[in-house]
Amino acid sequence: MTDSTQKHYSTCTLCEAMCGIEVTTQEREILSIAGDKQNPFSEGHVCPKAMALKDLYEDPDRVKKPLEKTASGWQELEWDEALDKVAQGLFDVQQKHGTESVATYLGNPNAHNMGSILFGPYFYRALRSHNRYSATSVDQLPHHIVSRQLFGHQSQIPIPDIDHTQYFMIIGGNPLASNGSIMTVPHIKRRLKAVQSRGGKVVVVDPKKSETADISCEHHFIKPGTDALLLLAMLNTLFAEGLNKPGKLAELTPKLSLIEAYVAPYPASRVATLTGMDEQEIKDIVRGFCAAESAVCYGRMGASVQAFGTLTQYLIMLFNILTGNLDRQGGMMFTQPAADLLPHSGRGTIGQYHSRVRKLPAFAGEFPVSALAEEILTEGEGQIKGMVIGAGNPILTTPNGQQLDTAFESLEFVVAVDFFITETSRHANIILPPVTALERDHYDVVFHNFAVRNSTKFSPAIFEPSDDSRTDWQIYLGLAERLDALNGASTEKYAALWQKEPTGVVNDLLQMSDYRHEGERLNIDLLKRLPHGIDLGPLREDLPNAIYHSDKQIDLSFDYFMGDLQRLNDTYFADKPAEENGQLQLIGRRHLKTNNSWLHNSQRMVKGTKGGLSRCTAQLHPDDAQRLAVTDKQMITVSSRVGSIQIPAEITEKIMPGVISIPHGWGHNKKGMRWKVAQEHAGVSVNDLTDEMVLDELSGNAVLNGVPVSVTPIESAN
Ligand SMILES: Nc1nc2c(c(=O)[nH]1)N[C@H]1C(S)=C(S)[C@@H](COP(=O)(O)OP(=O)(O)OC[C@H]3O[C@@H](n4cnc5c(=O)[nH]c(N)nc54)[C@H](O)[C@@H]3O)O[C@H]1N2
Ligand SMILES: Nc1nc2c(c(=O)[nH]1)N[C@H]1C(S)=C(S)[C@@H](COP(=O)(O)OP(=O)(O)OC[C@H]3O[C@@H](n4cnc5c(=O)[nH]c(N)nc54)[C@H](O)[C@@H]3O)O[C@H]1N2
Ligand code: SF4
Ligand SMILES: [Mo]
Secondary structure, X not given: OOXXXXXXXEEOOOOXXXXXXXXXXXXXXXXXXXXXXXXXXXXXXXXXXXXXXXXXXXXXXXXXXXXXXXXXXXXXXXXXXXXXXXXXXXXXXXXXXXXXHEEEEEOHHHHXXXXXXXXXXXXHXXXXXXXXXXXXXXXXXXXXXXXXXXXXXXXXXXXXXXXXXXXXXEEOOOHHHHOOOXXXXXXXXXXXXXXXXXXXXXXEEOOEOOHHHHOOOEEEOOOOOOHHHHHHHHHHHHHHOOOOOOOOHHHHOXXXXXXXXXXXXXXXXXXXXXXXXXXXXXXXXXXXXXXXXXXXXXXXXXXXXXXXXXXXXXXXXXXXXHOOOEOOOOOEEOOOOOOOOHHHOOOOOEEEEEOOOOOOEEEOOEOOHHHHHHXXXXXXXXXXOEEEEEOOOHHHHOOOHHHHHHHHHOOOEEEEEOOXXXXXXXXXXXXXXXXXXHHOOXXXXXXXXXXXXXXXXXXXXXXXXXXXXXXXXXXXXXXHHHHHHHOOOOOOOHHHHHHHHHHXXXXXXXXHOOOEEOOEEOOHHHHHHOOOOEEEEEOOOOOOOOOXXXXXXXXXXXXXXXXXXXXXXXXXXXXXXXXXXXXXXXXXXXXXXXXXXXXXXXXXXXXXXXXXXXXXXXXXXXXXXXXXXXXXXXXXXXXXXXXXXXXXXXXXXXXOOOEEEOOOOOOOOOXXXXXXXXXXXXXXXXHHOXXXXXXXXXXXEEOOOOEEEEEEEOOOOO
């Protein structure tokens, strides 16, 4: 090692696991990235994606200066000029078409970016438009709604206490690929094995025998979208067999006994066939769960982003409550984060206003993203004419991406805050590129709240900023100040904010906490001295304190949630003959080396794909393949109501018969992008099949799992 090499301790922000990393640099070059063995939370764990942070930093396709689209192609702009032009452009659209005519879409990486979380809101406020969308409505919206209603705050979501549980039931999550979600959990494989080596069980319910199912005790196939039926039958069994033992929770939820009547019509015998499970199998799960010393039922993407996602997440919570496993060691527990944003953030309003065209309810100030294209394409007052897309790629990640692509063509002014020219940002008039993760200060203001253990860590930027670089928060604050000035509003507050920076806000939050380290109040300077982070212990029992309702009771909100049983009954029990149309049910999947749509430009992430196939394949069961005359690796056409794609088949017994699995985030074959490696591994976009008109109606969440599709072979394999 030469004198100029340096080691930095930082955090990987690519997924929710918050792994500590050791980054070796020389001047402004990253030499290597490895797991930080001294990090008390992740203990040296990293997955192959950690190295993608280096690839992102070095990517020759990365945009480093603002770009403006001109007749002769992209032209670089200086920052001040770019921010002036963007603010003026947005202001002009609003002057011409009204305040609501500019919409925003916030993508997933914002959640991993304290600057966007803490200072982005100044921009949205300065923009004054209610036309707001985000990736929440293709993801965790049901969790927010359940927590808002039951516990009084959208982000007060309890987390599986994986390190102490004796029975871990996973419905529609594949943490071995995703590294966990709404469960910040580095080293998931080791932790799942630990459950089993201490005599506990891991039980997976999934239409695919996933990587997680492969290392679990039990796997149960379930027909996509029928999880609510399974949960109703599980709750029914609890009452039928006298297994409901809520313990101390009964005092916090006096109406608990009323659940029995709601679930009475759904004995396991009635729903078994519909779910693809058998009666005994369902009852045995319930008995095993209740016999365990502690147990937790956890549902994620597969359970949330489907037609009954909100009802399913609600029933999961009821099951944990009725078995006494909420707020109990080894059950579902609330975290006690050191920098707690919750008391200072919106608790989440439901249905405060509705979308213009389809009248869909807003949640926490955002409309379902499934409504975005129609709000752009449908003429009339309030029609969207300008867009700001921050860290998102909705053309690949939201339902009916083709329609959105067409809609974006018609916009008057588009701004993308992104460091790549993607399927979406290629529509921009101006691209404002922030720095990548390792070049900015980082404190995880979101994912500490979802972690399986309490800890705290601050990671300063590894490289000094250059004059020509901006972070997301600097972009948003710069735009906010300009917009306020254009609107004649006061800009007085900004001087203090520029001075404070998001890091100052985190410092304030840390100082408010009760935690002490060797007698010292937590603060940023302390954390700078302890770059591996500080362990703050296991999750603790926290009820009724964790409840945000003023009466400190869990509000089961029967009318709101159980009202959806009517739609469930209409779907599954209406007296209509079953349609035998030979269609398959489409579901999604993730791979360890992907991250939604945006890591495919790293050679390291796309190389070495199995059997010469790209990772973007359609997995189906041998029985369906035979019926449809499809052979392995053969190209097939998969069609839905909204479109069709051509994709190689991958035949595997791991998929349930009647189901087809296609990953999202591919389809890098559009004109005008600047993603060389990704374009060479283009694949196709599954969201050209998903349907923007089919929703989890209770929440407006998209339905990306359980989409009916037809399959036809197109050419023989050889
Ligand atoms: N069919 C199907 N569709 C899905 C899913 C599925 O399971 N199946 N999953 C859904 C889920 S859970 C999610 S969260 C969404 C994600 O959907 P999106 O958030 O819309 O998409 P991403 O692919 O995460 O795109 C992130 C963009 O942000 C840019 N970016 C990365 N880091 C930063 C940063 O720090 N600052 C800025 N300004 N930009 C940055 C990247 O270059 C990229 O263009 O996809 C959803 N879509
Ligand atoms: N490597 C990698 N990691 C990621 C991401 C990534 O793109 N790549 N994305 C990140 C993001 S944004 C998120 S939100 C998380 C998501 O993390 P997870 O929730 O773990 O998501 P998936 O890995 O997609 O696993 C979903 C599982 O649900 C199953 N499933 C599909 N439909 C149904 C159904 O109807 N019922 C049931 N019971 N199961 C069903 C699928 O077969 C799949 O195994 O991952 C994060 N981590
Ligand atoms: S598991 Fe997630 S946080 Fe950890 S190294 Fe991989 S991508 Fe990064
Ligand atoms: Mo997500």
